[in-house]
Amino acid sequence: MSFSNENTAAHHLYTLLRDVRDSGKTSYAAGWARVLDAPWDSPEFARRHSEVVALLQLTLRQLNALPERSRLRSERHINAWWIAVMQPQAAWTDTNRPAHGLIDQNALDHLESTAELISGNLVGSDAAPRSGDLDEMAKQCHEWVDLLSAMSEEELNGPMRDGLISQVRHLIWLIEHVDLFGGARVAQEANGVIGSLTQASAVLVDPRPESASRWKSGFLALLAACVFFNQAAPIATESISSGADLVREISSVVDQVGGE
Known part of the structure; x- marks a missing residue:
């Protein structure tokens, strides 16, 4: 019998997006800067946000390991997750567009559900490691x-x-x-x-x-x-x-x- 943990890429992507949404910042850039603990216009910010993109990429790859019905159900939300990470149609520094209004709660809920599916199906693999000791x-x-x-x-x-x-x-x-x-x-x-x-x-x-x-x-x-x-x-x-x-x-x- 499988069990779930919260050590998957999808879980951490969910947590990061949730924290940006709930950051209380008046712009998307400020929300990400707070969550990633790096100045918006710094090389370190670029480095850290690129790892957020890597989490999304890893999550999408792991969907292919899910049972077909679960995979198809999760794939309907891929575009919403990508938009949440990239916000291609929003000016990140626009103070009239707070982070809270740019990330859809429904998309976050589906991402968390997908994280549980990945964990339940792949726990004990590199997709959902069992240990926290590094x-x-x-x-x-x-x-x-x-x-x-x-x-x-x-x-x-x-x-x-x-x-x-x-x-x-x-x-x-x-x-x-x-x-x-x-x-x-x-x-x-x-x-x-x-x-x-x-x-x-x-x-x-x-x-x-x-x-x-x-x-x-x-x-x-x-x-x-x-x-x-x-x-x-x-x-x-x-x-x-x-x-x-x-x-x-x-x-x-x-x-x-x-x-x-």
């Missing part, structure tokens, strides 16, 4: 930044290394702001980091023994932290063994390529 994932991310920063150009080409560092740092930033953007957004970005590290494993060039050992153990540790966060259960020994086999297979491919 300490281990944050620890592994910081260790990855240290490892990647210490790797030479000869081990991993500079652009790929710098791109990975930027991606991991963004994951750290999302963990630090999980109360604002939620666990599902963290889980999505963590999946992307793991995928990028997997691809990078295939192009490592003669890494130092210390780097190679830290890479393999770090990969498994981050994977375990993600599984724990999504399912609120320690990763099984069998899964660790499978992960170790995957790392060995990747290493074998790298060795074969390097020997050609």
Whole structure:
């Protein structure tokens, strides 16, 4: 039997829009600036509002995992949610158009209902993580930044290394702001980091023994932290063994390529 939590992208999108609507501000810009805790005309505001758009995008993607009737019922409100986030026909700084009048309560109600559907159907996955404990994932991310920063150009080409560092740092930033953007957004970005590290494993060039050992153990540790966060259960020994086999297979491919 499934149960619901409030750790989905849709739940956090709902909370943000509700708080903007109830902010009491006389303009949409001021409402968002208060809720996102960033000045309206600042790079930080753009960064944070782009994460709100990411929550909407993630919510729309997860609709496809719902049973057909639930999906079709929710999809009727997609445009209303997009308008609530973007307000393309309103001047955001117009003080004659307060935030309260720009977000439809009915659209918010349907968004919250959709969040419950996503949670009930997908709880225990990256769409609706069971855990709220991100300490281990944050620890592994910081260790990855240290490892990647210490790797030479000869081990991993500079652009790929710098791109990975930027991606991991963004994951750290999302963990630090999980109360604002939620666990599902963290889980999505963590999946992307793991995928990028997997691809990078295939192009490592003669890494130092210390780097190679830290890479393999770090990969498994981050994977375990993600599984724990999504399912609120320690990763099984069998899964660790499978992960170790995957790392060995990747290493074998790298060795074969390097020997050609």
